[in-house]
Amino acid sequence: MNFEGRKYVLIAAVLAIALIFVLRLFWIQVVDDQWKASAASMAERKITDYPARGFIYDRKGRLLVANTPVYDLMVVPREVKDFDTAAFAALISVPVEELKLRMTAARKYSIHKPSVIEKQITAEQFAAISVHLHSYAGVYGQSRTLRTYPPRVGGHMLGYLSEVDARKVAADPYYKAGDVIGVGGLEQYYEEQLRGRRGVRYVLVDVHNNIKGSFKEGRYDTLAVEGKDLHTGIDLDMQRLGEQLMQHKKGSIVALDPKTGEVLCLVSSPAYDPELLVGRVRNTNYGILQRDSIKPLFDRALQAQYPPGSIFKLVQSLVALDEGVINVNTSFACNKSLVGCHNHPTATSIEQAIQFSCNPYFYHVFDRIVERKLDKKSRFRDAALGLGEWEHRVRSFGLGEKPKIDLPSLKGGNIPGPAYYNRKYGEGRWAFSTIYSVSIGQGEVLTVPIQMANLAAIFANKGWYYDPHVVRAVGHPDSVQARYREKHIVEAAPQWFDHIQEGMRRVVAEAGGTARRARIEGITVCGKTGTAENPHGEDHAVFVCFAPMEDPQIAMAVYVENSGAGGRWAAPIASVLIEQYLTDTITRPEVVKELIETDLIAKEKFFRKKPKKPRRR
Amino acid sequence: MSARENVAANLDRPLLVMYLVLLFAGWANIYSAAYDPDHAGIFDLDKEYGKQAVWMAISLTLGSAILLVRGHLFRDWANGIYAVVIALLALVLLIGKEVNGAKAWFGVGSFGIQPAEFAKYATALALTRYLSGLKALIDFRSRVISTAIILFPVALIMLQPDTGTALVSGAFILVLYREGLSGNVLLLAILAAFLSILSLILKESSFDLPFTDRPLSGPLFLLMVIGLIAALAWLVVRNMVIKRLRKRLYGYIVVGVVSSAVFIGGVDYAFEKVLAQHQRDRILVMLGQMEDPQGLGYNVKQSQTAIGSGGFSGKGYLDGTLTKFKYVPMQSTDFIFCTVGEEWGFLGTAAVVILFTVLILRIIQISDRQRSRFTRIYAYCVASIFFLHLMINVGMTIGLAPVIGIPLPFFSYGGSSMIGFTLLLGTLIRLDAERLSQLR
Numbered sequence A: 001m002n003f004e005g006r007k008y009v010l011i012a013a014v015l016a017i018a019l020i021f022v023l024r025l026f027w028i029q030v031v032d033d034q035w036k037a038s039a040a041s042m043a044e045r046k047i048t049d050y051p052a053r054g055f056i057y058d059r060k061g062r063l064l065v066a067n068t069p070v071y072d073l074m075v076v077p078r079e080v081k082d083f084d085t086a087a088f089a090a091l092i093s094v095p096v097e098e099l100k101l102r103m104t105a106a107r108k109y110s111i112h113k114p115s116v117i118e119k120q121i122t123a124e125q126f127a128a129i130s131v132h133l134h135s136y137a138g139v140y141g142q143s144r145t146l147r148t149y150p151p152r153v154g155g156h157m158l159g160y161l162s163e164v165d166a167r168k169v170a171a172d173p174y175y176k177a178g179d180v181i182g183v184g185g186l187e188q189y190y191e192e193q194l195r196g197r198r199g200v201r202y203v204l205v206d207v208h209n210n211i212k213g214s215f216k217e218g219r220y221d222t223l224a225v226e227g228k229d230l231h232t233g234i235d236l237d238m239q240r241l242g243e244q245l246m247q248h249k250k251g252s253i254v255a256l257d258p259k260t261g262e263v264l265c266l267v268s269s270p271a272y273d274p275e276l277l278v279g280r281v282r283n284t285n286y287g288i289l290q291r292d293s294i295k296p297l298f299d300r301a302l303q304a305q306y307p308p309g310s311i312f313k314l315v316q317s318l319v320a321l322d323e324g325v326i327n328v329n330t331s332f333a334c335n336k337s338l339v340g341c342h343n344h345p346t347a348t349s350i351e352q353a354i355q356f357s358c359n360p361y362f363y364h365v366f367d368r369i370v371e372r373k374l375d376k377k378s379r380f381r382d383a384a385l386g387l388g389e390w391e392h393r394v395r396s397f398g399l400g401e402k403p404k405i406d407l408p409s410l411k412g413g414n415i416p417g418p419a420y421y422n423r424k425y426g427e428g429r430w431a432f433s434t435i436y437s438v439s440i441g442q443g444e445v446l447t448v449p450i451q452m453a454n455l456a457a458i459f460a461n462k463g464w465y466y467d468p469h470v471v472r473a474v475g476h477p478d479s480v481q482a483r484y485r486e487k488h489i490v491e492a493a494p495q496w497f498d499h500i501q502e503g504m505r506r507v508v509a510e511a512g513g514t515a516r517r518a519r520i521e522g523i524t525v526c527g528k529t530g531t532a533e534n535p536h537g538e539d540h541a542v543f544v545c546f547a548p549m550e551d552p553q554i555a556m557a558v559y560v561e562n563s564g565a566g567g568r569w570a571a572p573i574a575s576v577l578i579e580q581y582l583t584d585t586i587t588r589p590e591v592v593k594e595l596i597e598t599d600l601i602a603k604e605k606f607f608r609k610k611p612k613k614p615r616r617r
Numbered sequence B: 001m002s003a004r005e006n007v008a009a010n011l012d013r014p015l016l017v018m019y020l021v022l023l024f025a026g027w028a029n030i031y032s033a034a035y036d037p038d039h040a041g042i043f044d045l046d047k048e049y050g051k052q053a054v055w056m057a058i059s060l061t062l063g064s065a066i067l068l069v070r071g072h073l074f075r076d077w078a079n080g081i082y083a084v085v086i087a088l089l090a091l092v093l094l095i096g097k098e099v100n101g102a103k104a105w106f107g108v109g110s111f112g113i114q115p116a117e118f119a120k121y122a123t124a125l126a127l128t129r130y131l132s133g134l135k136a137l138i139d140f141r142s143r144v145i146s147t148a149i150i151l152f153p154v155a156l157i158m159l160q161p162d163t164g165t166a167l168v169s170g171a172f173i174l175v176l177y178r179e180g181l182s183g184n185v186l187l188l189a190i191l192a193a194f195l196s197i198l199s200l201i202l203k204e205s206s207f208d209l210p211f212t213d214r215p216l217s218g219p220l221f222l223l224m225v226i227g228l229i230a231a232l233a234w235l236v237v238r239n240m241v242i243k244r245l246r247k248r249l250y251g252y253i254v255v256g257v258v259s260s261a262v263f264i265g266g267v268d269y270a271f272e273k274v275l276a277q278h279q280r281d282r283i284l285v286m287l288g289q290m291e292d293p294q295g296l297g298y299n300v301k302q303s304q305t306a307i308g309s310g311g312f313s314g315k316g317y318l319d320g321t322l323t324k325f326k327y328v329p330m331q332s333t334d335f336i337f338c339t340v341g342e343e344w345g346f347l348g349t350a351a352v353v354i355l356f357t358v359l360i361l362r363i364i365q366i367s368d369r370q371r372s373r374f375t376r377i378y379a380y381c382v383a384s385i386f387f388l389h390l391m392i393n394v395g396m397t398i399g400l401a402p403v404i405g406i407p408l409p410f411f412s413y414g415g416s417s418m419i420g421f422t423l424l425l426g427t428l429i430r431l432d433a434e435r436l437s438q439l440r
């Protein structure tokens, strides 16, 4: 039998089904409006809820960072009808050509999905625009928030917000292009706590984008989690005064509460107005600040490494006393052939050595620390042993490693131990004579200002410290961060600190002390000046202090670059700030005025381009 | 080498091109269905399109490899392949991974293999081999054997249970018909389908027995109507048919009534006892017996809404809004056609339907030009399988067929199905390429 003809049954069936399908599709998709209406009435939208970013407060509950609403103008190209481009361009003050380009780009991206045509319009401007929006179908405003800095201080410490870069988007699935992220400072360090967690809702909307209810009872929704507030230990008055005092100067101020390790003020100068890095002007201003020759973006308080200078003599004294290589009444002659010094009576006690800051004295002290005759055969090996013990003790003061402060990108300074010199000169090729400049805090020793402030706290506490930190509590003001409640004890017995403190008191209080300008009526200030050698110009001045001596409330380090001796500018600045913090008053307005007006970088500022002032809200 | 034996020169270009077009169009469509504008990386293996790209690479490799296999080997290995797939189907029941209530998967990491998707390939080969050895499918014994070849894997797949995939084997009825199965069988099948649909439609209704108040259930009512028709036919036969034929026609009427009664009872029993609740619901929805837009008809309504919203020219690639965010159920597998409809509109859906139609017609044409009986029957199997998939899958998304979970070839997400169809087509292209040199 031949069934050849039967193949036509299949062919006929295939053609019939194809025809039926095409007709049916034509009906559903082209003729019948029922399905389009159904689609419009049931369209589902994904709505992202951006939780408000947490605020940042000072120690008295005053706002350092808050949020302010702005609006983005969005366009859905398909919904645009009878669009008067010229009028609209005038309304939002954008050139017509530019607007046309943006509309083209929006259409190119998607005709169904909204695109931004103008970003970050202030609330006032948007109020003026929004009354006209009804005549521009397909355009609507979408609210967002920007950061605002009511006191306009602490730019370095607070950081700023920027759009995430592609690398971050690829690395962290939480972020998508266009999201903002904290950059630098607390905004970066506490990004996860501040931002909270974005929520997603699926809702049903009608043709007019009105929400008609949640989709499937919110089965696919995730709740947004509010960003947490940061409660810092910053004293706003002091921070503000500190920035004023430091204006027209390069340098930094770090003040700590020695009892808790909380940062009271953190000034890096030249500073910048944090409002400069908000919103539409951010990119322009960032470029200008970045190219500025006086480097306003550089956070000197955390990243500038200086030799500690004479202040290191305090650490040397403590190590030597604790090791027993000197006692409190050890006397060394001021032999200027060993190392330079100024004219002063011979120091017959450790207090006097500190008071006079005698260089040859500490040459001998460090000599005894390093050459302890622990190895009698080789002075090289002896030096390595002595220096090894010294390094261990000095590091216990929080030097030579990055502080555990809650801020990103900081430097750790350098404490050169045997390993360091072995790398530099080769093992057995260095001895005390090679490294003696370390004795007076020069040479390879480097510290950052925050470490110096912590050093002041250690002197104040007689031998212990908490890690310096800006944020006391995250979320609730009482939820103190546990990791900053770990006490560090340094390798020097408390009794030796009495002598150090006495020496520091004399530096400020006694005739011939180098920091007489730090005196405050009725408050015992302990301090020590230092000079960080600067091969490129005039030396940098340092002043480290704490007060009051009887019950220290504040410990501070003040750096003023290219200002010569520490007593001239750094000491009075510290004194004004201490008075402000302890008594909340300024009794020497003429001193404050002089300090504020002193311009140590006038020459450098001459050719600078000014950043664009942000529009005030 | 003569042109006759040059296999490469005889590869069917139109078929190859259509295969590649379907493969890449299918992937582009999956990409859109699973597209997440926030994270758009093409080869993200966490995403369906990333995995599908891997499956595509595997399919292309396998497809190329199969073109190198000498044609007669398919015939030689047909039963072996069949046996292996049967073994896999049995094995998956024992050690398979249960997904959505069906034990149908072998899991390899985040990739899964579904042996049922290879059953149609194996069955096609084994059936072809058996049928090509016959002159025609006319005696009882050969009908039983060929039915057994078809039903053996079907039974194993039903045990998973995966009704949709099992139903695809219905395509082989077309092959049997082509090879000589009586047209009456096809007619009977259609009649049976008609009867069962009718009895299911009437199932939920009840009728009052005429002249009384006694209610009568739907199937009984149907039987009564059939009885009335039979009585009418009896009268017609008695009065209007010559005596010589009457006895035989009476026989037909009796057999017809009795078998109808048994069949209706059988359908009722099968419906209540064999099918699961969700299958019962699907059938009822499909028959228009349950009208509930947010409930059971939901899938079909959502899918038609998505397709309908595409309009004439669609919303544009990646711009579909309904076929994202889980609005359409199973949007990247069974209902992938919705994405085509929403984003490419009528132009896209018509193009896909026409492309598949041309593909099937081309395969029938290829079947026609074979001297080898094996290749001819095999090609017919392939055409029938593609036809059934097209008919059911597209039919269900536009509300013309019940919701039966079978994939749209190369469009639905899933590696096993893609490999299965690649094997089907690859084998055909290789066999066809030898049409001038081989005679089997």
Ligand SMILES: [Zn+2]
Residues within 6 Å of the ligand: A334, A335, A341, A342, A344, A356, A357, A358, A359, A360, A361
């Ligand atoms: Zn001296």
